[in-house]
Amino acid sequence: MKLVIDESRCKGCNLCTMVCPYHIFQEGDRLNERGIIVPKLDRPERCPNCRLQKLYGRRLCGACALICPDQAIRWEEEKPYEKHKVVIEY
């Protein structure tokens, strides 16, 4: 699974940057075509939903998708067996 921010819905409130326990969402630095600074993703493959949603068969954390007032955060299916380098921090 892949974490995606829908730029056509995001209004740039940066609420997701406050709740992610992995600090995957970082404040962005460039305007998009709608004039909104969309947060950028810092190594989104660390997200437990991306790694483990299939294995557990349910959504695991999902705090960012729940708190997003504009319903802009979602997980997308990926092409099977895309290799990712995952660094686990302790």
Added chain:
Amino acid sequence: MTFMDWYREDRLPHIYCTGCGNGTVINCTLEAVEQMGWAVDDTVFISGIGCSSRAPGYIKTDSLHTTHGRALAFATGVKLANPRLNVVVFTGDGDLAAIGGNHFIHACRRNVDLTVVCMNNMIYGMTGGQGSPCTPVGAISTTTPYGAVEPVFDLSELAVTAGANYVARWTSYHVKELTKAVKDGLETPGFSFIEALTQCPTAYGRRNKLRQVSDMINYMRTNVILIQKKQRMLERGEAVPEEKIPVGEFVRRNRPAMGVPK
């Protein structure tokens, strides 16, 4: 299945301002409804007038957008006419406490089988930031330019006193807890009232030195106290700071309810 399946995606993005907490509360409510496993055809969302009351327009189910403050009156009618329907009411603090206050206490007294989600943003947001019964003392709004002086209505305590079966209060920062509280409210027969404190950066925060969304979230995060902790502090005789807002489950009881299908 996620809560996104309940949204009318053709209507999104919604008209709420940047950082408005109402979208978060709709997410949490729909997630709880999704966990209940209800069908779209058996669920009705009802609302009055205000920012919060635009919510059912973005949801796939049947909905009623009613007159100001009268959402609970319409919801009582829907529930009693067809008790098989699952009725959820979205309302705001101005809608529920100011104009619909009488409907609120009598719906609590009758204990109709409804779930009411009140998005309390402490101000009339849609009409330009007038003071509501929930505006904190000292807060500045367009009708209280020198700071609000009236005592604040505590909606959760009011619902407990008036006889609701389930009462909880959370904020739009506590998404997981809010989802759990809404789910408990949906499961409880009888009147369940969930008050969700939301941020309003446009009408409230702009005038009260909380201009950024993160400022309002930090205000809610630091100024809440769990109600069990507050009770422990009171038992030990410690002073609870005045500005702390108790959150958590206020009451869960089993009074005879109206409109529960036999």
